Amino acid sequence: MDQRLADDNPRGLYFLADLVNAVQDGSGATPEGLEAVVEAHGGPPLRLTETTGEEIREAVAVIAGILDIKDEDSAAAAINTLLDRYPARPRLVRLPERRWSLHTPPPHDAQPAQWLLSTAALALALWLSERGYCAWGRCAAPGCDRYFTDTGRRAPQRYCSARCGTRVRVAAHRNRSR
Numbered sequence: 033m034d035q036r037l038a039d040d041n042p043r044g045l046y047f048l049a050d051l052v053n054a055v056q057d058g059s060g061a062t063p064e065g066l067e068a069v070v071e072a073h074g075g076p077p078l079r080l081t082e083t084t085g086e087e088i089r090e091a092v093a094v095i096a097g098i099l100d101i102k103d104e105d106s107a108a109a110a111i112n113t114l115l116d117r118y119p120a121r122p123r124l125v126r127l128p129e130r131r132w133s134l135h136t137p138p139p140h141d142a143q144p145a146q147w148l149l150s151t152a153a154l155a156l157a158l159w160l161s162e163r164g165y166c167a168w169g170r171c172a173a174p175g176c177d178r179y180f181t182d183t184g185r186r187a188p189q190r191y192c193s194a195r196c197g198t199r200v201r202v203a204a205h206r207n208r209s210r
Contacts, residue, residue, distance in 0.1 A: 044133075044155025045168060045181040047073035048095055051148075052179050055092045074127040076138030076147070087145035095152045099168050099179050107156070107166045114153035118146055122154055134158070173200050 047069075054060025054069045063080035066088050070078055080088065094114075101107040122134040136150045159167055159181075167182040169189065173196035182189035191197035 044151065045159050047075070048152055048155060049099070049168065049179040049181050052092055052096045052099060055089055056096075056177065056179075061089065074130070074135075075151075078144050080144065084144055087143075088148060091145040091148045091152075094149065096179070098152075098156060100170060102166055102169070104160060104165050107160055111153055111156045111160060114149055115157060118150040118153055120150045120154035171196050173197070 050073065051060060051066070051069050054065060060066050060069050063082065063085035066085055067078050067080055070076070078084075098107060098110045098114075101110060120136050122136055124132050125135040126132045134154060136147060136154055138147060156168075163182075165188075167188075169180060169182065171178045171180060171192035172190040173192070176192060176196050178192040178196075180189060180192040191200065
């Protein structure tokens with residue numbers, strides 16, 4: 033199991049970042065790829081068509097737009113807009129090997145994009161309200177556009193992984209040494 037999923041928080045944001053990254057890098061651009069990302073994070077079993085897959089990709093673009101917001105007031109306004117359009121009706125759910133957590137119920141009316149946006153609104157709202165700032169972002173390393181969830185307690189996170197952070201620090205060190 034992905035160790036991030038065993039942590040208390042923010043499972044919903046790991047899902048959103050992984051989904052946006054999968055669509056962005058192409059591995060989750062197909063209906064099957066989207067289904068796999070949702071399933072890997074304990075989401076409902078979706079059976080997407082090309083049409084519903086396209087709707088999910090459009091929803092992912094909306095989510096990416098919010099993940100690009102750095103100002104918490106602007107992020108709150110965007111999240112509130114999502115909550116107004118796609119109200120979350122969360123339920124406590126316990127997935128195998130995990131603690132109880134809030135989940136939006138699976139789509140009963142064959143509209144997975146609405147379920148995704150409702151899930152995103154809930155996850156983003158919970159994490160923004162808990163952290164008090166936009167604890168998410170896009171990697172600052174040149175050539176990397178991956179999204180991440182900032183779970184650190186000190187300085188705000190700038191890179192999607194230790195690898196990207198190290199790559200930037202090594203490049204800066206080499207440039208200073210010249």
